[in-house]
Amino acid sequence: MSALYAFVAAALFGCGLYMVLSRNVVRLLLGLSLVATAVNLMIFQAGRIRSVQPPLIPSGADRLGESADPLPQALILTAIVIGFALTVMVAALALRSYRDRGTLVNEGPGPAEQLGDPFDGEAGDDR
Amino acid sequence: MTAETVTGTLADGISFWPVAIPLGAAAITALLRRRPMLQRGAMESGVLLMLAASVWLLAHVAHGAVATMAFGGWGAPFGVTFVADRLGAALTTVTGIIALAVAIYARAEIRARRRRAGFDPLFLAMLAAVNGAFLTGDIFNLYVWFELMLVAAVGLVTIDRRPAQIDGAIRYAAMSMLGATFILIGIGLLYGETGTLDMASISAALVGREPSVTSSAAAYLLLAGFALKAGLFPFFFWLPASYHTAPITASAALAGLLTKVGFYACLRVFVVVFHAAGEPTVPGLPALFALVAAATMVLCVFAAIAQVDVRRLLAFHIICQVAYMMLGLSLVSLLGITAAIFYMFHSMLVQAGLFLSAGAMGRATGGYDLRRAGGLMRERPLTAALFATLALSLSGTPPLSGFWAKFLVIDAAFRGGAMWLAVTALIVGLLTLYSMSIVWTDAFWRSPRKTAPLTRRVPPAMVGAMALLAACTLGMGLAIEPVSGFARAAAEQMLPRATAAQGASSATATRMRTPMNADRGAP
Numbered sequence: 146m147s148a149l150y151a152f153v154a155a156a157l158f159g160c161g162l163y164m165v166l167s168r169n170v171v172r173l174l175l176g177l178s179l180v181a182t183a184v185n186l187m188i189f190q191a192g193r194i195r196s197v198q199p200p201l202i203p204s205g206a207d208r209l210g211e212s213a214d215p216l217p218q219a220l221i222l223t224a225i226v227i228g229f230a231l232t233v234m235v236a237a238l239a240l241r242s243y244r245d246r247g248t249l250v251n252e253g254p255g256p257a258e259q260l261g262d263p264f265d266g267e268a269g270d271d272r
Numbered sequence: 273m274t275a276e277t278v279t280g281t282l283a284d285g286i287s288f289w290p291v292a293i294p295l296g297a298a299a300i301t302a303l304l305r306r307r308p309m310l311q312r313g314a315m316e317s318g319v320l321l322m323l324a325a326s327v328w329l330l331a332h333v334a335h336g337a338v339a340t341m342a343f344g345g346w347g348a349p350f351g352v353t354f355v356a357d358r359l360g361a362a363l364t365t366v367t368g369i370i371a372l373a374v375a376i377y378a379r380a381e382i383r384a385r386r387r388r389a390g391f392d393p394l395f396l397a398m399l400a401a402v403n404g405a406f407l408t409g410d411i412f413n414l415y416v417w418f419e420l421m422l423v424a425a426v427g428l429v430t431i432d433r434r435p436a437q438i439d440g441a442i443r444y445a446a447m448s449m450l451g452a453t454f455i456l457i458g459i460g461l462l463y464g465e466t467g468t469l470d471m472a473s474i475s476a477a478l479v480g481r482e483p484s485v486t487s488s489a490a491a492y493l494l495l496a497g498f499a500l501k502a503g504l505f506p507f508f509f510w511l512p513a514s515y516h517t518a519p520i521t522a523s524a525a526l527a528g529l530l531t532k533v534g535f536y537a538c539l540r541v542f543v544v545v546f547h548a549a550g551e552p553t554v555p556g557l558p559a560l561f562a563l564v565a566a567a568t569m570v571l572c573v574f575a576a577i578a579q580v581d582v583r584r585l586l587a588f589h590i591i592c593q594v595a596y597m598m599l600g601l602s603l604v605s606l607l608g609i610t611a612a613i614f615y616m617f618h619s620m621l622v623q624a625g626l627f628l629s630a631g632a633m634g635r636a637t638g639g640y641d642l643r644r645a646g647g648l649m650r651e652r653p654l655t656a657a658l659f660a661t662l663a664l665s666l667s668g669t670p671p672l673s674g675f676w677a678k679f680l681v682i683d684a685a686f687r688g689g690a691m692w693l694a695v696t697a698l699i700v701g702l703l704t705l706y707s708m709s710i711v712w713t714d715a716f717w718r719s720p721r722k723t724a725p726l727t728r729r730v731p732p733a734m735v736g737a738m739a740l741l742a743a744c745t746l747g748m749g750l751a752i753e754p755v756s757g758f759a760r761a762a763a764e765q766m767l768p769r770a771t772a773a774q775g776a777s778s779a780t781a782t783r784m785r786t787p788m789n790a791d792r793g794a795p
Binding site for chain 2: 165170173174177180181184187188190191192193216217220223224227228230231234235238239241242245246255256257258
């Protein structure tokens, strides 16, 4: 079971990284989401997949028996929420960029990287 | 309620106020969106209160006490704790000083339109996240602060919604998200290995173990993530592609604070959690640190020399300076870590100051292009003097703090036998001076271009903000003995294993260690 989870996480991570390398902003975004999913699976596995009992102490007892580890689930929930917020933010940026430039594909240096020629004395700045 | 109970209640949360105050102020300024003047007042009072809380915290921990706070009464290793030691408290104080300078500067640059776009809440949320990262004792909590920092910083970069800003922000956000996933995998692996997220408890659990594949993988992934956030080689390219697009007020705050938080995380995690300085739990780390530091330093100083936009030039210098700190960490000795800590204090103040003076330069000449600037020394002597102070400090001229910072790093490298690192650092220092002299010659010294527009006035708020930071670097340089002594004390406090939470959680950590290891993950 653990090996299966590990392979699934590795496959997702690989696909995600491949898509992150794309010049298209939407693919980049999807790639980042895939990578985040792979990481969540990995954290889930870090808590060991053994028991499916909820981590509740039965009434009358003072110790917890064999149960699932709740912490990785809390971590994953946090990571999902953060990842969702960040993905939405980048999607908004991508939309804005599309409206400005009419394309989602970055060919060559973008507006933030235009340097001007060092030998051109009259090059403008971006103000 | 008597005065004493009030003070007592305030003192309970002493390690959380530097985070709580800017967070609260961010909420208030967000509500005051339609009242720019009130909003500005709320932002400025939030910054002042935060600075006061940080100074109070620093005074509290300066003599070796550690202020801890466990949220919801759940102590380490289960709950999230805030642990303020000397290093964390001093860094929040430096953050407060930079925030004050930036808030003063904002009076001249941030107008009603940018305030409506949310400058104040974003700036305050970023400050809260920076302080949170400096004070937290929980490694997952550190990740959360990094993400909050990223969201606020991207908001600040895109505040005018110009195409260049959007483009820069996409690069910045995408790279940082990737870095955050590396950090998150590292954290997951460490949790799987030790069964806790509290840094002091992880550290205690790793002591005396054979270096395992899991902990090594976690260490290298965390290094990749933090190096990306700190802008170190080979992950530095996003920084000069995004920082310069923001308004200077925001750039200065980003330049002074964010990369340093990345380096702080390196310092805390590798010195405290992985015991890089003692018996190493992960082999090969210091050699990798040294390589990364040397490569970053050499590449970025040459890249800086080649720039013609003064903001991009300074952006490369930010990275170059982080490399000096990394060099200090790579020596993994008391001297090296002391030097890295001192360098961090110095570099935060000077980088923010240099960005602010670049803004003043841009205001006076109407642009940031060095090829078209000139004549500022005669026209704006005070701005020129303040820029010169900060630039000389960056390139390491006595008696400013930059000289001592470089001296401590290079001295530690010579004493640690890392001759090649020391020589590299010396040469890069010389090249930094060369790069700063190009800016000085082009923008300040030479006579103004005939075609250039007339030099405009530099508002007093800009001069005041620069003067505050220039005074800090001069003061640190003159009062070198107490400041470097403090940095040494902070390093000593970090070095013995698991010191970070000694005050409150080490007893719990020791008690919990055996059951945690025996049956990890099932508390």
